[in-house]
Amino acid sequence: MAHRAPAESTPVSRVLDGARGFALSPLCIALLTVCCYALRLLRTDAGIGPHYAFVGANLVLAWIPLLLAYALSWSARSGLRWLAIPPLVALWILFLPNAPYLVTDLVHLQDGVNSVNVALLSLLALIGVLIGVKSVRLVQGVVERLFGAVAGWRAVQAVAVLTAAGIYLGRVLRWNSWTVVHHPELLPHAVLRSTSEPARLGMALLVTAVSAVCFLVVYRVLAGPRIVSAPRPVRGGTTR
Numbered sequence: 001m002a003h004r005a006p007a008e009s010t011p012v013s014r015v016l017d018g019a020r021g022f023a024l025s026p027l028c029i030a031l032l033t034v035c036c037y038a039l040r041l042l043r044t045d046a047g048i049g050p051h052y053a054f055v056g057a058n059l060v061l062a063w064i065p066l067l068l069a070y071a072l073s074w075s076a077r078s079g080l081r082w083l084a085i086p087p088l089v090a091l092w093i094l095f096l097p098n099a100p101y102l103v104t105d106l107v108h109l110q111d112g113v114n115s116v117n118v119a120l121l122s123l124l125a126l127i128g129v130l131i132g133v134k135s136v137r138l139v140q141g142v143v144e145r146l147f148g149a150v151a152g153w154r155a156v157q158a159v160a161v162l163t164a165a166g167i168y169l170g171r172v173l174r175w176n177s178w179t180v181v182h183h184p185e186l187l188p189h190a191v192l193r194s195t196s197e198p199a200r201l202g203m204a205l206l207v208t209a210v211s212a213v214c215f216l217v218v219y220r221v222l223a224g225p226r227i228v229s230a231p232r233p234v235r236g237g238t239t240r
Contacts, residue, residue, distance in 0.1 A: 020224050024134045029066070029127065033059055036123045043116045055124060058105065061098035061176075066131050068092040069138040076142040085142075096135060096159070097166025100215060102128025104171045132163070132215070133222045140223075156219065164211035168204055 022028055040055045068091055075084040103125040109117060136159055144152035169175040 017224060020222060023130060024137065024222065026066075026134075029130050029134065032123060032127050032130070033063070036120065036127060039116070039120050039123065043120060052108065052120065054105070055120070058098070058102055058124070059127070061095065062102055062128055062131050065092055065096040065099055065135045068095065069135040072142050073138045076145050081146075089139075092135070092139065093159070093162055096132065097163050097170060099128045099132035099135060100163060100211075101167050101170050104167060107171075129218060129222070133219050136160075136219060137223045157216065160212040160215045160219070161208065163215060164208040165204075167211050168207045172204075172207070 037056060037059060040052055044051050068088055072085060072088045072092060075081050075088060078084070105124055105128075106121050109121060111117075136156055139159070140152045140156050143155040
């Protein structure tokens with residue numbers, strides 16, 4: 001089946017694509033991360049409000065899924081992809097919620113609202129959004145490379161739901177990525193407990209659904225339209 005050629009780009013679309021590309025570049029994200037941590041140190045030294053000691057640790061955790069996404073992207077082009085991809089995907093899904101989770105750190109504004117605190121936590125949230133979108137975009141590219149464009153978008157939708165559930169577990173139940181590893185029995189226990197408490201289950205589903213939709217909207221805005229690549233070759237050298 002023939003694929004429609006992408007529409008000719010306009011000056012506005014080229015500017016938007018350039019802005020998206022720069023915002024999602026590792027250089028931009030790294031610069032924002034350095035600025036965020038430097039601001040946290042400066043405000044602590046100046047004694048402005050609470051210390052926000054969690055900023056450094058949360059930034060490190062947020063960067064892990066981005067590094068794993070780059071590892072996945074490299075593995076998809078290597079000869080060992082079917083050995084490397086499964087464990088990398090598992091780790092990536094485990095750590096991915098740590099990036100958009102940074103948005104929820106805005107709740108700490110209740111500790112004191114001033115221009116420095118607002119700037120710090122807003123910058124932290126922006127970094128989380130950019131890392132989350134960039135990580136998912138890289139993995140979407142991996143899925144498209146291996147299984148096609150439709151599978152790539154389906155993977156994005158599934159990841160959005162899993163990430164939203166992870167944010168709920170982290171902010172409401174106060175779990176972290178290592179909880180699943182060190183105490184895997186807590187997950188089925190939490191699920192069984194939720195089924196016996198309709199109010200808790202309803203809240204969990206609502207928060208997860210809203211978070212997933214918000215992530216998908218932001219993702220479509222920042223990641224931009226995807227250009228469908230040519231069909232993948234199949235055995236025998238033909239295409240379909």
